[in-house]
Amino acid sequence: MSTTNTTLPFTLQRVRGLAMIIAPLGLLAGLGLSIPLATELDSVFDKFMQAYVYGFWLWFAIPMGSFAFIMIHHMTTGAWSYVSQRIFEAAMRTLPLMLVLFIPILIGPFTGLHSIYSGWTAATETLPEIVQNKLPYLNPPFWTGRALAYFAAWIAISMAFNGWSKKLDETGDALIVKKFRFFAPLCLIFYCLSMTLAATDWIISIEAEWWSTMYAPLTWISQGLTTLSFTVIILSYMGDDKPLSNYLSIEHYHHLGNLMLGFTVLWAYMSFSQYLIIWSANLPEEIHYYLNRQANDLNILSVILMGFHFLAPLLILLFRRNKRSASRLRTIAFYVLGMRMLDVFWHINPSFHHPAPGIYWNEVLTHLLVFAGIGGVWMWFFLGELTKRPMLCLNDPHLHIALGHRDLGHHEEASGHA
Amino acid sequence: MNKMSTAHKSYPEALRPVGELIEGKQTYESITDSITSVVLERPNPPGWMLMFVIGGMFTCIYGMSLVYLFAAGTGIWGITMPVAWGWAIINFVWWIGIGHAGTLISAILLLLRQDWRNAINRFAEAMTIFAVACAGQFPLIHMGRLWVGFFILPYPNTMGLWPQFRSPLLWDVFAISTYGSVSLLFWYLGLIPDFASLRDRAKNRFAQLAYGTVALGWRGSARHWFRYEMASLLLAGLCTPLVVSVHSIVSFDFAVANLPGWHATIFPPYFVAGAIYAGFAMVLTLALPIRSWYNLKHIITARHIDLMAKITLATSMIVVYGYAAEAFFAWYSGSEMERTMMWNRIFGDYAPAYWALILCNFVAPQFLWIKWFRTNVYGLFLICQFVNVGMWLERYVIVVTSLTKDFLPSSWGTYHGTFWDWMTYLGTIGFFCFLMALFVRFVPMIAIHEVRVTHHKMTGEHH
Numbered sequence: 001m002s003t004t005n006t007t008l009p010f011t012l013q014r015v016r017g018l019a020m021i022i023a024p025l026g027l028l029a030g031l032g033l034s035i036p037l038a039t040e041l042d043s044v045f046d047k048f049m050q051a052y053v054y055g056f057w058l059w060f061a062i063p064m065g066s067f068a069f070i071m072i073h074h075m076t077t078g079a080w081s082y083v084s085q086r087i088f089e090a091a092m093r094t095l096p097l098m099l100v101l102f103i104p105i106l107i108g109p110f111t112g113l114h115s116i117y118s119g120w121t122a123a124t125e126t127l128p129e130i131v132q133n134k135l136p137y138l139n140p141p142f143w144t145g146r147a148l149a150y151f152a153a154w155i156a157i158s159m160a161f162n163g164w165s166k167k168l169d170e171t172g173d174a175l176i177v178k179k180f181r182f183f184a185p186l187c188l189i190f191y192c193l194s195m196t197l198a199a200t201d202w203i204i205s206i207e208a209e210w211w212s213t214m215y216a217p218l219t220w221i222s223q224g225l226t227t228l229s230f231t232v233i234i235l236s237y238m239g240d241d242k243p244l245s246n247y248l249s250i251e252h253y254h255h256l257g258n259l260m261l262g263f264t265v266l267w268a269y270m271s272f273s274q275y276l277i278i279w280s281a282n283l284p285e286e287i288h289y290y291l292n293r294q295a296n297d298l299n300i301l302s303v304i305l306m307g308f309h310f311l312a313p314l315l316i317l318l319f320r321r322n323k324r325s326a327s328r329l330r331t332i333a334f335y336v337l338g339m340r341m342l343d344v345f346w347h348i349n350p351s352f353h354h355p356a357p358g359i360y361w362n363e364v365l366t367h368l369l370v371f372a373g374i375g376g377v378w379m380w381f382f383l384g385e386l387t388k389r390p391m392l393c394l395n396d397p398h399l400h401i402a403l404g405h406r407d408l409g410h411h412e413e414a415s416g417h418a
Numbered sequence: 419m420n421k422m423s424t425a426h427k428s429y430p431e432a433l434r435p436v437g438e439l440i441e442g443k444q445t446y447e448s449i450t451d452s453i454t455s456v457v458l459e460r461p462n463p464p465g466w467m468l469m470f471v472i473g474g475m476f477t478c479i480y481g482m483s484l485v486y487l488f489a490a491g492t493g494i495w496g497i498t499m500p501v502a503w504g505w506a507i508i509n510f511v512w513w514i515g516i517g518h519a520g521t522l523i524s525a526i527l528l529l530l531r532q533d534w535r536n537a538i539n540r541f542a543e544a545m546t547i548f549a550v551a552c553a554g555q556f557p558l559i560h561m562g563r564l565w566v567g568f569f570i571l572p573y574p575n576t577m578g579l580w581p582q583f584r585s586p587l588l589w590d591v592f593a594i595s596t597y598g599s600v601s602l603l604f605w606y607l608g609l610i611p612d613f614a615s616l617r618d619r620a621k622n623r624f625a626q627l628a629y630g631t632v633a634l635g636w637r638g639s640a641r642h643w644f645r646y647e648m649a650s651l652l653l654a655g656l657c658t659p660l661v662v663s664v665h666s667i668v669s670f671d672f673a674v675a676n677l678p679g680w681h682a683t684i685f686p687p688y689f690v691a692g693a694i695y696a697g698f699a700m701v702l703t704l705a706l707p708i709r710s711w712y713n714l715k716h717i718i719t720a721r722h723i724d725l726m727a728k729i730t731l732a733t734s735m736i737v738v739y740g741y742a743a744e745a746f747f748a749w750y751s752g753s754e755m756e757r758t759m760m761w762n763r764i765f766g767d768y769a770p771a772y773w774a775l776i777l778c779n780f781v782a783p784q785f786l787w788i789k790w791f792r793t794n795v796y797g798l799f800l801i802c803q804f805v806n807v808g809m810w811l812e813r814y815v816i817v818v819t820s821l822t823k824d825f826l827p828s829s830w831g832t833y834h835g836t837f838w839d840w841m842t843y844l845g846t847i848g849f850f851c852f853l854m855a856l857f858v859r860f861v862p863m864i865a866i867h868e869v870r871v872t873h874h875k876m877t878g879e880h881h
Contacts, residue, residue, distance in 0.1 A: 273687070
């Protein structure tokens with residue numbers, strides 16, 4: 001039982017089939033639509049790559065969020081993470097694919113094929129002094145070397161954890177659980193540190209003058225929220241089949257919903273704190289980040305994010321019944337993912353060259369197409385990985401916790417405890 | 419929960435958690451006896467006497483310091499230009515930080531359904547209230563003129579004077595008074611059923627009357643319990659955002675200022691993590707000796723100690739991440755001001771304070787990775803003292819290094835606390851210990867009914 005593979009339900013089989021069609025279509029259409037977008041400052045490939053960074057960063061959130069949640073799972077052994085473990089693991093196994101997908105971004109600073117990072121790759125004498133001071137850190141060889149080092153470490157850790165998990169499936173050896181417990185906190189610390197540097201290198205450095213110490217924690221939380229929403233969706237489709245259906249209860253959805261609520265609040269807390277501190281200081285090297293995002297129709301997007309990325313999900317997820325229904329929570333999860341798309345757009349797109357700050361609708365379409373293209377490749381690969389292991393690690397001693405948790409849930413529901 | 423408990427027993431030996439939530443063969447009565455007897459029967463152990471006497475002594479010293487302060491003014495402290503915020507703000511933030519663990523344990527751990535909180539929540543809540551009481555005094559006394567303290571409140575007045583609503587210092591007033599009030603309410607609510615137990619068990623007429631009065635006529639009926647549970651849950655929901663907001667606002671006191679070393683966007687979550695870290699260290703500092711003085715090791719067990727140590731370690735890592743992020747981004751920023759500030763902090767006049775802080779908040783807690791240190795009370799107590807000192811030093815480093823060397827070298831200066839700074843600070847520690855000693859003696863320090871619930875979940879025993 002424990003070593004059998006998983007069969008995808010019909011809906012996900014169709015998604016996988018469609019994904020391979022959408023992937024080339026999205027990427028090619030995105031490239032095609034970039035042609036009329038080219039300007040004196042940005043070539044066709046630059047415009048394509050602007051959308052590509054957006055799509056990459058969004059999809060990259062899921063394997064990296066899963067990386068963090070797997071570590072938290074082995075540290076806390078929560079029931080909600082027990083039923084999600086195999087989704088996290090499959091997402092982690094897509095990291096080699098993410099490295100391949102990262103190559104177009106990776107080659108830019110060295111080869112000058114795209115100008116995403118022109119804020120620090122341009123000729124030194126043309127750069128502002130504050131950026132020149134950053135060049136010992138932001139220079140093509142070091143930047144490229146760091147990116148390769150992050151990926152090497154993430155992939156190695158992912159392979160180790162996946163390998164041990166498979167072995168636990170086969171042998172039920174308690175020593176493997178000890179190994180998980182020993183390495184998980186260390187790997188979580190590594191995740192936090194490496195994501196801090198990766199977010200700085202890949203996203204913050206697009207606006208080379210700007211920095212914020214809050215940005216990395218905000219990235220962790222954003223990746224966590226994206227991953228949780230994605231997990232709810234996959235779980236809701238996979239939950240009807242054995243062995244998951246034997247163990248998955250509405251309690252697990254409730255807990256995942258509560259976590260989504262928590263992460264939504266944390267996202268707002270960090271975003272608002274960062275805004276308040278930078279707004280009140282009004283320093284020239286920082287404030288342009290928000291001035292850009294408050295100008296013209298981007299201001300509307302900022303307000304939409306406040307209302308619909310924070311307030312609406314907060315109010316929806318506060319209600320118990322919305323979290324205690326798989327189909328409702330799945331709808332909410334799709335909605336939250338939609339908001340994540342807006343938020344990442346708000347973070348990345350205004351950093352690129354534009355005649356004036358604002359939303360450029362033809363760019364929006366390119367972003368969507370490239371997002372779908374990268375997503376197509378990723379989903380195809382991910383769903384393939386998902387079928388390679390059973391959806392539960394039945395030999396894990398923590399299964400008892402999951403069972404106990406289920407009983408506890410019934411007990412509390414019966415007693416009306418909110 | 420029953421099954422959870424038995425599930426642990428079916429674990430392979432290597433994976434079992436440390437100890438149980440209640441140790442030994444206990445009954446509902448033995449649990450109630452263990453806790454109520456501290457208040458109603460047991461003589462005062464020497465440890466308690468020491469805490470009471472020394473606490474009382476330093477409370478007197480604190481009183482003397484305040485009298486001298488009000489008579490002579492804040493010139494008796496070391497504050498000067500450019501360091502106009504000295505120990506008063508450092509002590510204020512230190513105490514407020516300590517005051518965070520109580521509500522975190524009571525509210526957030528309640529919402530997260532962490533049953534292990536039941537044995538320590540009352541104790542931690544009391545600590546919160548006393549720590550907030552100590553913290554709240556500093557903004558008032560640092561004015562030097564206590565009698566105009568009410569100026570910080572917005573009220574219609576003939577002078578047409580209003581506080582600056584855009585200042586985080588005013589937000590502090592609202593945040594801390596709300597936090598103090600809600601924490602007090604939450605604490606008292608939890609005490610009502612236990613006061614009723616004391617009322618019913620007291621033999622002394624005066625104790626019966628006193629506990630009967632504060633028990634508010636509690637009879638333990640199903641309706642009472644239902645309302646009690648609802649009120650607890652609602653207050654927990656209210657307290658949770660307060661835990662985060664209070665220290666975030668305290669961090670804004672610094673972060674909204676345009677001063678390198680203060681103006682950092684990571685400050686709010688980093689301060690909140692620091693507060694929880696300091697709070698748990700203080701809970702352990704008090705719980706470790708007190709459970710030994712009153713033979714309560716079967717209720718505050720090795721499991722509780724181990725879990726609290728783990729939270730201390732986890733929050734220490736978040737705090738250390740804050741230090742690392744501050745240092746890295748000061749360099750990454752490319753800003754000369756930021757880089758110079760960080761260089762001064764690490765290698766300047768106050769470098770010993772910075773490295774002592776790293777020793778206390780980074781090096782010392784690393785021992786908590788080792789199970790022996792998490793379960794050995796002496797080792798853990800020692801580490802907690804490092805944390806208590808380290809968290810004070812953290813605020814000292816933030817306040818002093820940024821202020822002594824700001825943008826203009828012509829306005830640079832030095833800062834050191836005076837004898838009266840020391841006396842005021844130590845005085846509040848004495849006051850805190852004095853209040854804790856009174857609390858332990860007159861109020862059930864562990865939530866009786868909640869530990870009984872834990873016992874029920876573990877054993878399934880019925881009345």
